[in-house]
Amino acid sequence: MDISAELESAINQQIGIEFSASHAYLSKAAYFERNAFDGFAEWMHQQSVEETAHAMKFYQYLNDRDGVVRIPAIEAPEWDYGSVLSVFESSLVQEREVTKSIYNLYKIATDEGDYATVSFLKWFVDEQVEEEKTVSDMIDKLKMADGNADSLLLLDRYALEQRSSEADA
Numbered sequence: 001m002d003i004s005a006e007l008e009s010a011i012n013q014q015i016g017i018e019f020s021a022s023h024a025y026l027s028k029a030a031y032f033e034r035n036a037f038d039g040f041a042e043w044m045h046q047q048s049v050e051e052t053a054h055a056m057k058f059y060q061y062l063n064d065r066d067g068v069v070r071i072p073a074i075e076a077p078e079w080d081y082g083s084v085l086s087v088f089e090s091s092l093v094q095e096r097e098v099t100k101s102i103y104n105l106y107k108i109a110t111d112e113g114d115y116a117t118v119s120f121l122k123w124f125v126d127e128q129v130e131e132e133k134t135v136s137d138m139i140d141k142l143k144m145a146d147g148n149a150d151s152l153l154l155l156d157r158y159a160l161e162q163r164s165s166e167a168d169a
């Protein structure tokens with residue numbers, strides 16, 4: 001079964017959304033590096049790599065289904081942020097938007113009876129639960145820290161440990 005023109009176009013948009021998430025995380029990694037938060041920088045950097053991998057999953061899927069990949073223009077991300085907390089809050093907003101757009105893809109695929117695409121999208125549905133949870137847990141901890149420098153440095157170390165344990169797993 002050929003992929004529909006509507007799904008092809010929605011998946012191309014999703015490739016753009018994943019790349020722009022990747023750019024946003026990379027910009028946040030650079031912000032943290034400038035401000036000597038090595039753990040948060042590593043955390044954001046790894047997120048950026050993961051988002052590129054998501055874009056590539058969609059890219060490969062569209063190619064596998066004989067669709068035409070047309071990568072859309074990617075807007076420049078923000079590069080300056082008011083606080084550690086605001087960086088993570090902006091990531092949560094972004095992740096929730098990504099979830100919405102995955103749900104929208106899922107709905108189109110379901111309505112069309114394109115069960116190959118429905119099946120392909122399931123991994124992303126589960127992944128978004130994990131992504132939102134990870135970011136929102138960090139927001140809860142940052143709120144507890146309430147801008148206190150000692151606590152922020154502990155959380156920075158925690159972010160680094162969290163990422164290195166994931167990399168080992």
Ligand SMILES: [Fe+2]
Nearest residue numbers: 018021051054
């Ligand atoms: Fe993603």
Ligand SMILES: [Fe+2]
Nearest residue numbers: 021051095131
């Ligand atoms: Fe994500």
